[in-house]
Amino acid sequence: MRFASRAISSLALGALVLALPLFCDAYWLDVCVSIGLYTLLALSLNVILGQAGIFHMGHAAFFAVGAYVTAILNTQAHWPIFAVLPAAGAASAVFALAVARPIIHLRGDYLLVVTIGIVEIVRIALLNDMGGLTGGANGVFGIARPVFFGFKIVKSVHFHYLVWGMVGVSLALFHSLWNSRFGRALNCIKEDDIAAECCGVDVARYKLTAFVLGAFWAGAAGTVYAAKMTTIAPESFNFMESVIIFAVVILSGGSQLGILASSFLFIGLPELLREFSSARMLIFGLAMMMMMIWRPQGLLPPGRRRYRIPGLSGAGGEAGG
Amino acid sequence: MSLLAVEEMTKVFGGLIAVDDLAFSVEEGSIMGLIGPNGAGKTTVFNCITGNYTPERGRIFFDGLPITGFKPHRIVELGIARTFQTIRLFARLPALENVLAGRHCRMRAGLLACMFHTPAQRQEEAAALERCMEELRFVGLAQRHDEAAGNLSYGNQRLLEIARALATDPKLLILDEPAGGMNHQETDALAETIRAIRERGVTVLLVEHDMRLVMRVCEKLVVLEHGALIAQGAPDAVRGDPAVIEAYLGAENDRW
Numbered sequence: 007m008r009f010a011s012r013a014i015s016s017l018a019l020g021a022l023v024l025a026l027p028l029f030c031d032a033y034w035l036d037v038c039v040s041i042g043l044y045t046l047l048a049l050s051l052n053v054i055l056g057q058a059g060i061f062h063m064g065h066a067a068f069f070a071v072g073a074y075v076t077a078i079l080n081t082q083a084h085w086p087i088f089a090v091l092p093a094a095g096a097a098s099a100v101f102a103l104a105v106a107r108p109i110i111h112l113r114g115d116y117l118l119v120v121t122i123g124i125v126e127i128v129r130i131a132l133l134n135d136m137g138g139l140t141g142g143a144n145g146v147f148g149i150a151r152p153v154f155f156g157f158k159i160v161k162s163v164h165f166h167y168l169v170w171g172m173v174g175v176s177l178a179l180f181h182s183l184w185n186s187r188f189g190r191a192l193n194c195i196k197e198d199d200i201a202a203e204c205c206g207v208d209v210a211r212y213k214l215t216a217f218v219l220g221a222f223w224a225g226a227a228g229t230v231y232a233a234k235m236t237t238i239a240p241e242s243f244n245f246m247e248s249v250i251i252f253a254v255v256i257l258s259g260g261s262q263l264g265i266l267a268s269s270f271l272f273i274g275l276p277e278l279l280r281e282f283s284s285a286r287m288l289i290f291g292l293a294m295m296m297m298m299i300w301r302p303q304g305l306l307p308p309g310r311r312r313y314r315i316p317g318l319s320g321a322g323g324e325a326g327g
Numbered sequence: 328m329s330l331l332a333v334e335e336m337t338k339v340f341g342g343l344i345a346v347d348d349l350a351f352s353v354e355e356g357s358i359m360g361l362i363g364p365n366g367a368g369k370t371t372v373f374n375c376i377t378g379n380y381t382p383e384r385g386r387i388f389f390d391g392l393p394i395t396g397f398k399p400h401r402i403v404e405l406g407i408a409r410t411f412q413t414i415r416l417f418a419r420l421p422a423l424e425n426v427l428a429g430r431h432c433r434m435r436a437g438l439l440a441c442m443f444h445t446p447a448q449r450q451e452e453a454a455a456l457e458r459c460m461e462e463l464r465f466v467g468l469a470q471r472h473d474e475a476a477g478n479l480s481y482g483n484q485r486l487l488e489i490a491r492a493l494a495t496d497p498k499l500l501i502l503d504e505p506a507g508g509m510n511h512q513e514t515d516a517l518a519e520t521i522r523a524i525r526e527r528g529v530t531v532l533l534v535e536h537d538m539r540l541v542m543r544v545c546e547k548l549v550v551l552e553h554g555a556l557i558a559q560g561a562p563d564a565v566r567g568d569p570a571v572i573e574a575y576l577g578a579e580n581d582r583w
Contacts, residue, residue, distance in 0.1 A: 179442045186441035186448065187427075187434050187455075194417050194428045201415035204377065206403035206432030206495050215438060313423060315472065316457045 012263060012309065019266060023170050027163045035162035037277045039234060042169035043227055045269040048254040049176050049262065050223030055252065056260035056308075057189060058216045059196030061114055064121030065251045067105075067128040068098045068221040070243035072228025074132065077146035077238055078139050087152035091229045098225025099218045106217040110210055125248050132240040145239030152233045165234050172230065176223065177262050185311055192216055257297065259304020267305050328391065330355040330499055330530050331376070331407075336385030338371050338554075345371040346382065347554040353499065358521060358531045360541045360562075363551035364574055369534045370412055372551070373503055377409045378402040390498065404432050408497035410488040412504045412534075418477030422468055422487055425476050426459040429494035462490040466520060482513040489520065499530045506537040518544050542566070550574070 026038055051065045072094040079085045079093060109120045135142035152159045152168070159168055183189050191212050194202040203209045232238050254272050258264030276286055297304075329352035338346040345368045353359050361369050374380040376387055378399040387395045394402055408429070417425050434455055436448040463469045466486040471479065476487055485505050492500055502521070506514045514537060521544050525531055535541045541548065541562070548565045550558040552574040558565050565571055 182444050183438075183442045186444070186452070187431055187436055188438060188441040190424055190427055191431055193420060193424075194431075197417040197419060198415055200379075201411070201417065202428065203399045204379070204403065204409060204411075204415070205429045205491055206400050207428065208398075208400045219438065310421065310473075311424070313456055314453075315423075315460060316453070 027166055032162050035166050039165045039169050041269050041273045042173050043231055044273050045173050046227040047224055047251045048265045048269055049180055050220040051251050051255050052265055054216045054220040055255045058192040060213055061118040062121045063118050063248050063252045064124040065224055066243045066247035067125045068102055068224035069228045070128050071098045071101045072225025073232040073238050074140055076229040076232040077149050080149050087233045091226055094229040095222040095225040099222040102217045102221030106214055110213050125245050129240050129244055147237040149232050149236045169230055257304055259307040261306045261308040264306030332388040334386045336382045338375055338382045345554050349556055351549045353532055355530055357546050358525050358544050360545035360548045361534045362541055362548055367551040368554035369551055373501055403495050406498035408492035408495045409501040410492055410503055414484045416476040416484055419475055421473050422476050423472040425487055426462050426490050426494045429491035430455045430459055433496055459494055462494045466490045481508040497529055501532045503534050504536055506540045514540055
């Protein structure tokens, strides 16, 4: 029953996203693209933070690596954007592997502090025009628009469908992943990593894989961001970005529908409340406090996985959901 | 050949010698008990075998293979499963998923197979599900497969831990005080379960305080005191051993 209601709301949300360009002007479509990008980032962070319970507050670093690899490969080597996308994802993944490998055994807030350090290191490296490639504080400009089978993606409405298409694919893939031995292993690690290790889960490897996968997705999101903006600068990947992505996942409660809802709340709501912009942070802080008191588990915690139980007829097999 | 052989094992915590030059072996297909007064180092021995601790000295052989210093998940893969003295279930996950966690190490689907739900992955998943339901049936919890592990009674949680351990296809199952917190009926049922586990061809090593249970099911006992072995042999012989009686009377009045 609860599952059915979630399926219906997902369908309704999908239809809404498809129909949005009908009644949004360019400005609001840009907001939609932005929400979509944050959803992508939050979905990828959700694998690490929501599913495996690893306190990782440096996701903007992976996003930045993807965006800069895109910018550099596109402007210097003239790779088309869609060819760069997997390369940017892979670069982020390799970067994540390198930086997460030595810190993966750290627990809770210790890891959190190191991941904050990673964002800062990346931002400062970019700012210092690393290798003469990142353009320092000015960043990189002149990034080409993506061309999709001869169709040039330029307008906000095009980007809207591109980003939300990617969100759709990600939702499907991450849902499958959640509903598999991989997803269960991550959940076990989150619940009790020692118990997980003792029943045969290679905890370090799974944590690392979660990092690498999340980084790949963040890198791919970076490609879309770079192509949308055509100009990127280090300040777009500062610590606050990491915090926002982190907060989106925490607020969501860890389910995919929750991520969508909290991306809308975090990115869309401030735009709707432009008039109160001076009180924005106040409202924000208050809302966070109220959440902590009344709904510490987040907006929508993930539902139960459903199993088709063999040989158990009737109610048993359909329970849960 | 013995399934598990511990040789000259020593484990030190700071200045405390928790296990002192211990040697014993577990025969394949047997039910062996490791007993001793509180603080004798039983659980430490356990943790060394399962890879949670690395002993300072000594070697551990499993099935002829040296496993000292292996990580716990590797040891589970090789065929040693354990339960915990203080229950460590995934309390918020349903009982079935706890058992599936044990099955994890016998499944092969990789990241991409899991993302795309390939036919092989679906097949493996279905087989794992069936096997895990069998394990739940084995311990009598099949009807409660959907209940969060944390909501089960204490005794049932212990049984669920056993089911989770069995799902890893162990050759050796190490039970750390499985009767803790159980009443008489539950303990009697547990004795039957342990025998049934042996009937399946799984060797059992039991660390236990409840002498009723130990005397009923174990074929051989190893007695520890202050981390050192003080007696071993058949339960009846050990029961009459003066060193054992002294160790126990000196510590606390366990019922014999």
